Amino acid sequence: MRLRQPSLPVSLRVPLLAAAAVFLFVTATTQIALRLAGHRMDLEAERLGRVYLDGLSAAVLPAIRDGGRTALDQVLDRATGFYEGIRERRLVVGTPEGRQVSAAGVGPEPDWLAPFLRGNAGPAWEVSPERDAVWVQRPLKNGAEVIAILAAKLDVSAITRRRQQLRAAMLAFGLAVGVMGGALAALAARHAMRPVLGVTSALDRAGSGHIAPIPEAALPPPGTEAARLAAAFNAMVAHVAERERLTQRLAERERGAVLGRLVGTVAHEVRNPLAGMLTAVESAHAAGDNPVERAEALEMIERGLRQIERVVSSTLAQHRDSGPPRPLKAADLEDLRVLVAPEAARRAVGLDWRATLPSPFPVDAPPLRQAALNLLLNAVAATPAGGRVELEAGVEQDGGLLLAVEDEGPGLPAAARQRLGVGTASQDEARLHEARLGLGLEVVVTIAHRLHARIAVEPGRKGLGNRVALRVPPADPAAIPA
Structure with a gap:
């Protein structure tokens, strides 16, 4: 057997739904804002990496054109730590065929090499799985000819931490705003429902037998739906009161009619055995000294009297036979x-x-x-x-x-x-x-x-x-x- 779950009253359900709607809206808006902010930060980081490559390319191209390996190594060593606000982990220069020519910075990581060393010789922007470093890569051209490929592995752990801190702060702010907004929405819904709840309370009292109109002091503001509802309830109470008065009058008339019918019923039921008893009396007179006929007549009279007694007793007991x-x-x-x-x-x-x-x-x-x-x-x-x-x-x-x-x-x-x-x-x-x-x-x-x-x-x-x-x-x- 499936049990029916008890439902909350409307006075609680509507404010809770309003609070839940506001909370969900604020939470969803916060999530969208976080995603947009994260995407914007990714674009800014990518733009910063490409600007960094622009400056580094200007220093690397002369050494590549001269063809000196030592000069290229020196340029890369000087570039490491030169730009303020950017921390390089590794700088790599290679040929278009994917061969490394020069490098500077932290030693190579065999699990995550530069993109051109993994077959990607074009422009690239790759983020590490831990999101603490990125590879930014650009082909270096002499006119229309690609003469080298420059790749830089930049440390973005500080940016990732700030991003996580911002995400946590925005989530906390969003939750706080959602809770506050939900509470305000619940209070507003409760306040808006107060006139309707007043009519509901009046209906509950009417259901328990206390039918009374809503007093003037408790009526909703005029012109509102709640005011029309309260007016309809008061009109219904007036009709019910009038109907009760009419019902009482009809009940009084019905009692009179029932009393008349009861008198007629008693007379009708008593008259029938009386007729038989009179016949028995006549038979007794006509029988003379015949004991058999006299006994039959007396027995008939006795049964008739008992029948009359039973009718009277039954009538006094409201037609319930008590004998x-x-x-x-x-x-x-x-x-x-x-x-x-x-x-x-x-x-x-x-x-x-x-x-x-x-x-x-x-x-x-x-x-x-x-x-x-x-x-x-x-x-x-x-x-x-x-x-x-x-x-x-x-x-x-x-x-x-x-x-x-x-x-x-x-x-x-x-x-x-x-x-x-x-x-x-x-x-x-x-x-x-x-x-x-x-x-x-x-x-x-x-x-x-x-x-x-x-x-x-x-x-x-x-x-x-x-x-x-x-x-x-x-x-x-x-x-x-x-």
């Missing part, structure tokens, strides 16, 4: 039929019950009962008189519970499909159907999410209405005691 969970039993499905039957009879809608649950299913039963009851009541409301509503419940091969409700109505509108999470609808359609759909579908979606159930909407098998299916996975048996 102990219990598995879904076949009796719960029968209760649904009893609860829906009065509304179906009032609308002349038939009920088909295909519920097979041989053993309790490990799922929190009361919320699932609420979801199924809402689907059944919506199906009864959507089915015209003479139609039928069917409930199918059972355990599938994968171990999950299938609970499907099918109606023979006109079909779910787009807004209802959107609430169930199986379609889309425009805002106008959602507002148009919101009042007609009621709160039942919202309760179904909330409970399905809590039980990790999947919702599917399919066409009715008879070509009419819809079939809304809930597929509920089994819960942990340890969390749903029998």
